[in-house]
Amino acid sequence: xxLWKKLMTIGFVLTLIVMAGCSSDSEGESGxxxxxxxxxxxxxxxxxxxxxxxxxxxxxxxxxxxEYTTTGNLTDYSNTKLPVAxxxxxxxxxxxxxxxxxQKYADAGVLADLSPYFKEGVKEDFLPSALEAVTxxxxxxxxxxxxxxxxxxxxxxMLEEANLEVPKTWDELLAAAKKLTTDDVAGIALxxxxxxxxxxxxxxFLWQNxxxxxxxxxxxxxxxxxxxxxxxxxxxxxxxxxxAPSKLQIDPTDIGNLGGGTAAMQIVGTWAIPxxxxxxADGDEFGLAPIPIPEGGKHxxxxxxxxxxxxxxxxHVKEAADxxxxxxxxxxxxxxxxxxxxxxAYAPRQSVVEEGKEFYDKGLRxxxxxxxxxSAIPEPKFGAEVVDAVGEAxxxxxxxxxxxxxxxxxxxxxxxxxxxxxx
Amino acid sequence: xxxxxxxxxxxxxxxxxxxxxxPNLVGLTVFVFFPMIYAFYVSLHDWNALSPKVFIGFDNxxxxxxxxxxxxxxxxxxxxxxxxxxALYCLSLFFAVxxxxxxxxxxxxxxxxxxxxxxxTSVISAVIWMFLYDPRNGVLNQLLSSLGFDKLEFLxxxxxxxxxxVVVILWINIGYNMIIFMASIKEIxxxxxxxxxxxxxxxxxxxxxxxxxxxxxxxxxILIVTMIASFTVxxxxxxxTSGGPASSTEVSVLYIYKQAFEFLNMxxxxxxxxxxxxxxxxxxxxxxxxxxxxx
Amino acid sequence: MKLRKSTITIFAIVxxxxxxxxxxxxxxxxxxTPDSVFDLSLRISDFTFDNIKQVFAETNIVRAIFNSxxxxxxxxxxxMLIHAMAGYALARLNFPGKTFTFGWxxxxxxxxxxxxxxxxxxxxxxxxxxNSYLGLIVPMIFNAYGIFLFRQFYLExxxxxxxAAYVEGLSIAGTFFRLVLPLSKPIIVPLTIGFxxxxxxxxxxxxxxxxxxxxxxxxxxxxxxxxxxxxxEWSVMLAAxxxxxxxxxxLFFIVQRHLVEGVKTTxxx
Numbered sequence: 001x002x003l004w005k006k007l008m009t010i011g012f013v014l015t016l017i018v019m020a021g022c023s024s025d026s027e028g029e030s031g032x033x034x035x036x037x038x039x040x041x042x043x044x045x046x047x048x049x050x051x052x053x054x055x056x057x058x059x060x061x062x063x064x065x066x067e068y069t070t071t072g073n074l075t076d077y078s079n080t081k082l083p084v085a086x087x088x089x090x091x092x093x094x095x096x097x098x099x100x101x102x103q104k105y106a107d108a109g110v111l112a113d114l115s116p117y118f119k120e121g122v123k124e125d126f127l128p129s130a131l132e133a134v135t136x137x138x139x140x141x142x143x144x145x146x147x148x149x150x151x152x153x154x155x156x157x158m159l160e161e162a163n164l165e166v167p168k169t170w171d172e173l174l175a176a177a178k179k180l181t182t183d184d185v186a187g188i189a190l191x192x193x194x195x196x197x198x199x200x201x202x203x204x205f206l207w208q209n210x211x212x213x214x215x216x217x218x219x220x221x222x223x224x225x226x227x228x229x230x231x232x233x234x235x236x237x238x239x240x241x242x243x244a245p246s247k248l249q250i251d252p253t254d255i256g257n258l259g260g261g262t263a264a265m266q267i268v269g270t271w272a273i274p275x276x277x278x279x280x281a282d283g284d285e286f287g288l289a290p291i292p293i294p295e296g297g298k299h300x301x302x303x304x305x306x307x308x309x310x311x312x313x314x315x316h317v318k319e320a321a322d323x324x325x326x327x328x329x330x331x332x333x334x335x336x337x338x339x340x341x342x343x344x345a346y347a348p349r350q351s352v353v354e355e356g357k358e359f360y361d362k363g364l365r366x367x368x369x370x371x372x373x374x375s376a377i378p379e380p381k382f383g384a385e386v387v388d389a390v391g392e393a394x395x396x397x398x399x400x401x402x403x404x405x406x407x408x409x410x411x412x413x414x415x416x417x418x419x420x421x422x423x
Numbered sequence: 424x425x426x427x428x429x430x431x432x433x434x435x436x437x438x439x440x441x442x443x444x445x446p447n448l449v450g451l452t453v454f455v456f457f458p459m460i461y462a463f464y465v466s467l468h469d470w471n472a473l474s475p476k477v478f479i480g481f482d483n484x485x486x487x488x489x490x491x492x493x494x495x496x497x498x499x500x501x502x503x504x505x506x507x508x509x510a511l512y513c514l515s516l517f518f519a520v521x522x523x524x525x526x527x528x529x530x531x532x533x534x535x536x537x538x539x540x541x542x543x544t545s546v547i548s549a550v551i552w553m554f555l556y557d558p559r560n561g562v563l564n565q566l567l568s569s570l571g572f573d574k575l576e577f578l579x580x581x582x583x584x585x586x587x588x589v590v591v592i593l594w595i596n597i598g599y600n601m602i603i604f605m606a607s608i609k610e611i612x613x614x615x616x617x618x619x620x621x622x623x624x625x626x627x628x629x630x631x632x633x634x635x636x637x638x639x640x641x642x643x644x645i646l647i648v649t650m651i652a653s654f655t656v657x658x659x660x661x662x663x664t665s666g667g668p669a670s671s672t673e674v675s676v677l678y679i680y681k682q683a684f685e686f687l688n689m690x691x692x693x694x695x696x697x698x699x700x701x702x703x704x705x706x707x708x709x710x711x712x713x714x715x716x717x718x
Numbered sequence: 719m720k721l722r723k724s725t726i727t728i729f730a731i732v733x734x735x736x737x738x739x740x741x742x743x744x745x746x747x748x749x750x751t752p753d754s755v756f757d758l759s760l761r762i763s764d765f766t767f768d769n770i771k772q773v774f775a776e777t778n779i780v781r782a783i784f785n786s787x788x789x790x791x792x793x794x795x796x797x798m799l800i801h802a803m804a805g806y807a808l809a810r811l812n813f814p815g816k817t818f819t820f821g822w823x824x825x826x827x828x829x830x831x832x833x834x835x836x837x838x839x840x841x842x843x844x845x846x847x848x849n850s851y852l853g854l855i856v857p858m859i860f861n862a863y864g865i866f867l868f869r870q871f872y873l874e875x876x877x878x879x880x881x882a883a884y885v886e887g888l889s890i891a892g893t894f895f896r897l898v899l900p901l902s903k904p905i906i907v908p909l910t911i912g913f914x915x916x917x918x919x920x921x922x923x924x925x926x927x928x929x930x931x932x933x934x935x936x937x938x939x940x941x942x943x944x945x946x947x948x949x950x951e952w953s954v955m956l957a958a959x960x961x962x963x964x965x966x967x968x969l970f971f972i973v974q975r976h977l978v979e980g981v982k983t984t985x986x987x
Contacts (some may be wrong), residue, residue, distance in 0.1 A: 037929075039929075044776075060937075067929075069929050069931070070940050071925065071941065073941045076925055076941070079680075079684040079685055080835075080922065080925070080926060081925065081926055083472050083473075083683075083684050083687060083836075084835060084836055084839050084926045085926075086472055086473050087472035087473070087689065087836045087839075088466075088836065088839055088840050088843055090843065092709055104471065104473070104686075104687050105473065108471050108472075108473030108474045108687075109473070109474060110473045110474075183559070183560070184559065184560055186559060192579065192667070192668070193664070193665050193667055194665060194666065194667050195665070245559055245579070246558055246576050246578075246579020246580065246581040246668065247553070247556070247557065247558055247576075247577070249553065249554060249557050249559075249561075249952070252950070256951075260753070262559070262560075300613070303568055306465070319630040341449050383686075384685050384686045385686050386689065388685065388686070392669075392670065395667055395669040395670065396669050397667060398668065398669070399579070399580070399581050399667070399668035399671070400581060400669035433812075435889065435890060436811050436813065436890055437811075437812075437813040437814070439807070439811060439889075439890045439891050440807040440811035440812075440813040440816075441807075441813065442891070443803035443804055443806060443807035443811070443891075443894075444803070444804050444808075444819065446800040446804075446927070447800055447801065447803075447804040447860060447865060449824070450800075450856075450859060450860035451823065451860045451862065453841060453860075454838060454841065454842075454856070454857040454860050455826040455829060455834065455860060456822075456826060457828070457831075457841060458837035458838045458840075458841060459829050459833075459834055459837075461834075461837035461840075462829075462833055462834055462837060465837075472836070486813070492945075512807040513904060518730070518733065520731055521726060521729070521730050524723070524726055525723075525726065525727055525730055526723075526727070529727050529731065531974060531975075531977075532731070532734070533730045533733075533734045534977060535970060535971070535974055536731075536734030536735065536737055536738050537733075537734055537737050538970055539737070539738060539741055539912070539914060539967065539970065540737060540740070540741065541911070542915055542963050542966035542967055542970060543741070543744070543919075543940060543959070543963050544919040544921070544937060544959070544962065544963070545919065546921065547744070547959035547962070547963070548740070550955060550959065551740045551741075551743060551744050551959075552740065552954075553744070554743060554747075554952075555740060562743065565734070573880035594737065594740065597737075597768050598737070599912060600910070601910070602908050602911075602977060603867070603908055605977075606904045606905065606908065606977075607874070609904065610874060610904075616952075624839050625741070640870050640873055640874055641870065643870075644866060644867065644870045647824075648827070648863065648866065651827050651828055654828075655828075655831075657830065657831075657832060676830045676832060676833075679830065679832065679833060680832045683833075683836075684832075686879060689836070691835070693833065696829075696830065696833035698850075699830070700828050703828040704825060704828055707824065707828065718851070
């Protein structure tokens with residue numbers, strides 16, 4: 001009796017609270033203001049930057065109001081939140097896309113063509129390769145605002161103590177990684193989990209060796225070649241010989257692996273530099289070099305980065321496109337602030353890079369600018385299943401005890417069957 | 424007169440039963456059953472979630488038959504269940520009996536200790552254990568090497584990853600299941616044990632002939648629920664290994680999730696889900712049969 | 719005999735301590751500086767409140783805890799009530815279609831959540847419950863697990879009590895609410911823990927169904943810190959984890975006393 005009464009009271013009170021919570025959420029939309037939703041995944045400093053953009057835009061005009069939300073978490077954003085929203089026709093007006101998922105949105109026709117919305121001369125200002133990476137059938141389906149390159153970061157002291165030169169070839173890299181491995185320190189920190197990032201870090205090895213995943217027009221798999229097999233094998237050796245840990249305590253995108261002293265070398269992107277400077281600023285403790293190449297190979301690095309996209313099914317494509325053009329496709333200040341102050345990356349616009357010239361020579365950035373930038377190849381925009389098949393091949397050589405040749409053959413068949421079924 | 428009263432009672436009973444069940448029947452229909460039917464409907468389509476569905480009949484089911492990766496994931500799910508369910512059952516029952524023998528004061532302390540892991544989210548528990556399992560300087564390996572053993576790779580090894588995950592999920596759930604067992608043990612009248620004691624039965628004997636048989640209902644419940652849970656296990660694996668290394672922990676739900684949300688093959692993923700549902704359904708039914716027959 | 723009892727006690731406490739060991743690392747890590755978090759030794763110089771402060775500074779965690787409390791408590795209370803009713807009907811009352819109803823309810827247990835996520839979103843959206851407390855609460859109430867456990871409990875519940883009540887002229891519903899439900903504490907208490915914890919820790923559903931920042935629940939708010947941002951300090955992550963677990967710990971200690979109490983059936987059997 002008593003318990004029952006108590007339950008009723010609690011239930012009643014909570015119902016009231018819930019009702020109150022519900023009734024307060026219907027602040028009606030006023031008149032002819034267009035409301036756009038902008039769904040993002042960035043957190044911390046990046047989030048502040050995008051929030052700032054939205055605030056500024058909302059304040060400077062009164063026809064469009066943008067509502068910004070962020071998941072703060074990338075996996076949930078691209079693998080849960082966006083698909084669920086799109087599947088229910090509730091997709092945001094503005095969102096972010098990366099090479100890893102660009103293709104699936106492009107195939108489904110939810111990316112609006114942005115070509116008509118470029119301001120005079122801006123299209124020409126973009127790096128051709130950066131726009132090419134987001135162009136399908138002459139339509140520009142996303143707007144890049146950052147180019148992130150990969151490099152080999154290393155701990156100078158550890159290399160010196162082991163009497164090692166900075167590795168320049170694959171063999172030297174493997175030998176150095178083995179020599180630097182101790183009970184407490186990993187020779188080299190590389191991504192271990194399957195996913196777009198694992199492939200992204202591996203692509204430079206593939207390209208340096210002259211390999212590729214697909215042929216030029218993307219209709220045939222070119223994965224079953226000795227070049228691919230060798231690039232797989234070198235990765236396999238890092239893990240099989242214990243020079244790269246099979247599991248990282250810190251995310252592989254996080255320079256904390258190197259900075260915190262648990263790894264002697266780490267392949268990671270431009271974004272690591274501000275972090276290295278602010279959190280691990282022990283003077284000249286850390287160095288940076290291009291990713292080592294195979295004998296007779298040529299330098300290559302992968303250029304990734306996020307892009308703005310507009311939902312083609314939105315009722316307000318124009319307004320949404322106008323906003324992103326204003327944000328990163330108009331003046332130089334806003335995009336420059338993002339790639340220099342908020343984080344470190346290259347802008348995909350020549351004029352912005354020019355504007356930030358002195359900045360790009362600061363500290364380790366100089367290595368990227370002078371030694372790595374020219375060898376950058378945009379991350380390819382494969383469908384998710386191809387990305388997965390490549391990832392499986394890597395996992396097989398890293399942990400499954402397979403040779404590069406076997407893994408390449410299996411993946412080749414898989415990729416070809418994926419391509420055939422998409423026709 | 425008496426008969427009429429009985430009939431009225433009967434009608435009353437039926438009405439009360441329906442009344443008691445109504446909120447749940449409505450809720451389960453709207454929020455579980457309908458979505459499930461919808462998943463079946465989707466499974467008959469080619470759908471990438473972004474563009475309109477295309478009806479393709481049972482093509483997805485035909486494709487599944489030759490999907491090696493799917494059947495490998497089903498095999499892995501069975502393996503996981505075969506390790507996890509008996510382990511959870513035995514350990515939680517074991518500790519329930521042990522704790523039940525303690526003095527009230529110690530009992531409540533030990534109970535809290537066992538239950539606390541249950542408070543921690545699956546994501547966080549995964550994070551803590553990744554720290555313990557770290558192959559270089561994780562706590563477990565520090566312990567192993569100080570005892571003179573070789574270090575283990577745990578989550579980084581294709582042989583050890585699945586078992587390592589089982590340990591984490593056991594760690595979370597033992598306490599809770601233990602408590603459910605303890606509640607049932609408390610229901611067993613004390614005089615049964617006293618009678619056994621007088622007969623000179625050993626503790627093991629008493630357990631086997633009194634406790635164990637009388638826990639049949641609770642056991643059935645825990646076994647079925649645990650089996651279903653282990654067939655749908657997802658969170659911890661997603662966080663700790665996302666199916667790796669080299670697919671060695673890719674269980675069925677993880678593969679379904681990948682098909683649905685990574686590859687956006689919603690139709691195909693729904694077909695896989697329907698089959699997984701059927702597998703679980705048949706197994707649960709078989710289990711229920713087994714227990715009711717014996718009893 | 720005495721000696722054996724103390725051996726068992728020691729054994730149980732040691733096992734309990736082993737269970738606690740991972741939590742020890744959670745608590746200790748939450749108060750360590752980022753650089754010393756992997757270091758197993760305890761030094762006073764490593765002790766810091768910065769992680770905790772950072773969590774409070776970077777997330778609106780107070781509001782999120784409030785939201786989570788509303789959601790978890792409402793779900794738990796409503797679920798306990800209606801699941802007990804359903805469990806009782808399935809265990810004790812006779813009505814046409816009983817076996818089928820039970821089987822049907824149990825079958826809903828076998829659906830992995832990630833599979834019905836999209837249709838469920840659709841349903842909730844169409845009911846106009848998205849972006850509100852209702853959308854966070856209502857779909858989480860319905861769960862066959864609770865019904866199953868209540869049914870199991872009532873199957874073993876002593877019949878004599880109810881029979882006595884019927885003789886006194888109480889209706890079936892009256893008997894249930896006045897007599898049976900208050901005596902159901904042994905099952906309500908663990909289930910309360912189960913439901914509250916599950917909902918407190920729920921992340922996926924609140925993340926997709928709610929876009930409003932002011933309605934963010936704790937786990938979603940914490941994902942901003944714990945999730946894959948560019949800078950994620952382990953110590954801050956552990957601090958966030960600790961804060962998010964505290965309300966559940968408190969609940970455990972409150973209901974601890976009521977855990978594992980048998981139904982008081984003295985004098986009947």
